[in-house]
Amino acid sequence: MPELVRDALVDYALREGLDDWVAVGYLTSAALSLGASDDATALEWAADAAGYLSDRGYVVFGWVQRDDGWRAYEEPPAVVLDNLRRGFVASGSDYSNWYLWLKLTPDGIAAANRTSAST
Numbered sequence: 001m002p003e004l005v006r007d008a009l010v011d012y013a014l015r016e017g018l019d020d021w022v023a024v025g026y027l028t029s030a031a032l033s034l035g036a037s038d039d040a041t042a043l044e045w046a047a048d049a050a051g052y053l054s055d056r057g058y059v060v061f062g063w064v065q066r067d068d069g070w071r072a073y074e075e076p077p078a079v080v081l082d083n084l085r086r087g088f089v090a091s092g093s094d095y096s097n098w099y100l101w102l103k104l105t106p107d108g109i110a111a112a113n114r115t116s117a118s119t
Contacts, residue, residue, distance in 0.1 A: 001045045005034045009049035014058065014112035017104040021062075021070050024050060024084065025097025047081050050102060058108030062101050070103055 012030050016022045027046035028039070036042035053059040054077040061080045062072040073080050084100050104112060 001048055005031070005045060006049055006052060008034055009045060010052055011115050013049060013053060013102055014104070014108065014115045017059070017102060017108060018112045018116070021064065022102045023064075023098055024100040024102070028097060043085070047084055050100065051077065051081055053102065053108065056107070056111075057105055058111050059102040059104055062103055063099065064101050070101060072103075 009027055009030055013022050013027060016026065024043075024046050027049055028042045031042035031045040031049075032039075034045075036045055050059070050061070054061060060072050061077055062070050064070050075083070080100060087099055
């Protein structure tokens with residue numbers, strides 16, 4: 001993925017994360033609008049951006065349950081991203097778009113505020 005695209009996806013996730021949790025499906029849609037050639041490529045770009053955010057301590061990976069709200073995954077981020085990619089291969093975008101939700105950490109909120117202030 002081009003670095004410029006990754007940066008745009010990261011900025012998008014940080015800005016959106018100030019208001020609510022961010023589903024990887026939103027990143028996938030953004031990736032398509034930024035030039036991803038198909039759903040598989042868009043998901044890969046979204047997963048890479050999510051991994052980038054996680055590696056910097058800006059997000060925690062989880063899922064949303066209808067009655068209980070957001071829950072953190074217990075698995076390490078690399079396992080969650082691998083599950084996301086395998087789920088797409090097995091079940092397509094309907095599964096993968098809602099498998100992973102990003103929640104900003106305090107460091108992520110600080111980064112989002114810096115991003116918002118610079119735009």
